[in-house]
Amino acid sequence: MKIGVRRTPVRLSGFRFAGVRSGLKESRGRDIAVICSDVPAAAAAAFTTNRVQAAPVMVGLGRVRTGRLQAIVVNSGNANAYTGRQGLAAAREMCAVAAKQLGINERLVIPSSTGRIGVQLPRNRVKRGVRAACKALSPEGFHDALEGMMTTDAFSKFATETVALGRTAVTIVGMAKGAGMIAPRMTLANTAAHATLLAYILTDAAASAMALRRALALALPQSFNAIIVDGDTSTNDTVVVMANGRAGNPPLTPSSRNLAAFADAVAEVMRRLARMVVKDGEGATKLIDITVRGARNRRDAARVAESIARSPLCKTAFFGGDPYTGRVVCAAGYSGAVFDPEKLDVYLGDVQVVRRGREIVAQVERRAEAVIRRAEFSLTLDLHAGNARARRLTSDLSLEYVRFNSAYRT
């Protein structure tokens, strides 16, 4: 784990944080995090659509329905997934221990877990850890909490935005973990998500739970649900938004004029976090920003972008730095989208490499190669079949990915 030496201090009015070590991870780092609002906060959440839902996801789904939460308890090192009734009891216990320590209703506490699947949580260790974390809560504990969430992450992921709602400035702070098992397809509480991605979006804004749900629903498709690292959708993906109202703005509702500005800021925080997850994708050496335009409909555009983002042949070509796009065209072809291959245009960065269905990369090889060798580059396909578009961020498939995942146990 590389953690930046210079950490930007992050504070948010009315929120306290802590991260402690309880002995769940082989790496011996912090493995329990607690995030707590001083007062009950309006809340919304989205969870994985994997049919195998981790115990904390099942518990969280029930609790967020009230639209109110006060604390989040997270452990890393163990996903508490595929652990049956015992796992459910362990997830509830994490929350109960925290609630007791904090003197709040346990139904205001939501659990999250990430790490190995199919192994029971060591409950005593977790209980001790949660108690210690609750005692350590502090407005300065942000980075400790972030560290407590990390598993295979090489760096910690956070983003902040400030936005004016009328005369009041509100702050949005996002924190996330995730590097592998990343292909989120999250939905709002009763909706759908992929990847072990955990993300918490905290704000001092005053907002109703419905307003938060609206903001989350707008932000998800352009952030976490638009990234694919390996294509494996986790059992544990969770995004929680909490607004504690400390900024004192007139509370946002779904019909507020200011909701759009707030939702934009939430989306911006989530997009930045999502990009960091791809940058930190297991073994990733490159970030590829795929845009598909000119599709018949959005579903077709997404199909083409995701087919490329999942293709091992495309991803190894990106790793190898090959500007020839035969594999990209092939992946578009088997995606299921309807288009005329003879009209397809493909661009690497701003260099056109396929024009109306003909590969012309030989004419621009040096420029195309310069693009694909960058640490970040865009790949654009124009299907010329309509007006719909989709965007997906993905990483390459490297030797390090295989080396790591053939040794690491999920």
Add this chain to the structure above:
Amino acid sequence: MKIGVRRTPVRLSGFRFAGVRSGLKESRGRDIAVICSDVPAAAAAAFTTNRVQAAPVMVGLGRVRTGRLQAIVVNSGNANAYTGRQGLAAAREMCAVAAKQLGINERLVIPSSTGRIGVQLPRNRVKRGVRAACKALSPEGFHDALEGMMTTDAFSKFATETVALGRTAVTIVGMAKGAGMIAPRMTLANTAAHATLLAYILTDAAASAMALRRALALALPQSFNAIIVDGDTSTNDTVVVMANGRAGNPPLTPSSRNLAAFADAVAEVMRRLARMVVKDGEGATKLIDITVRGARNRRDAARVAESIARSPLCKTAFFGGDPYTGRVVCAAGYSGAVFDPEKLDVYLGDVQVVRRGREIVAQVERRAEAVIRRAEFSLTLDLHAGNARARRLTSDLSLEYVRFNSAYRT
């Protein structure tokens, strides 16, 4: 390319073969193959469902509709895919040159290509090569032809079966190439397939084109369409069946009593070839034989099996030899199939590792590990949601896969 030193001689009544070198491959091996029946033969074929169809696929689709073919002309080193009108002209030219040399109607000749996508065929070289191959045709040329079809294949793939139809014994000979871009979803002429997989099934049986189509339709789902190496469905997948009648049996029709025995033998040849393709999967160190049973319907069973067969996390775990199946359960969960995770059973070989939704591998770790370290092993999931089942063969994802495909240009 490793080619077995001891080649079993393969001959088939009324068929001649040749393979020559024309300079299309960097490896400098044979790159043009011709297969020719002495008389026009009944024929059926299946082609890729990729929307981007290679030029030879487009030409082949039209020609096989008549149900009669006499020769197959194949080149390796260049897929003649994504090459527009020029590519179509080149594919037709390959056939015309062969037809002229053989003194037969060019509509009885079908082309196949495999190799790089998006590059025009060097037509003069190909013409010279096809002419030379036609001149070299011989009943003993089987292995030369096989070699001419190979690209990234490490070994040549063929299988033979003999079956009694009433009093007449007929022989079926199958030859195939394929190691990467393998996830066939082929359909009969107007039907669907994945991978550059090329396979030719030749027989001296007498059969109508309709009987051959029936046999091919039965064999495909249990052979080539049931394998996934990398999950990339090629632009060029082709299977052709040709029956020249030399065995002198009463011709098979769709209503013949003997059709079932013949179709079984064709399926057996195709299954053996398909298994060889997986064994020779790019970088593969293991073959995993996945069975999903107890599914609500066949589509759900296939979804679960294919989700596991495509999952980079599962495939790297197979490579690493990890008997913990959290990633397998996760991949089943996001497959889209409907089942109750608490009823799921999972077996590695005959060792149960998940019982009714609980991972019990810790109790059988040594035995489970012994299974997953084999070069071939079975993985069985019982969803307990119905009676449908599906089977898929796949390979692991190794360092060598990434090393090879980040350097090799498709």
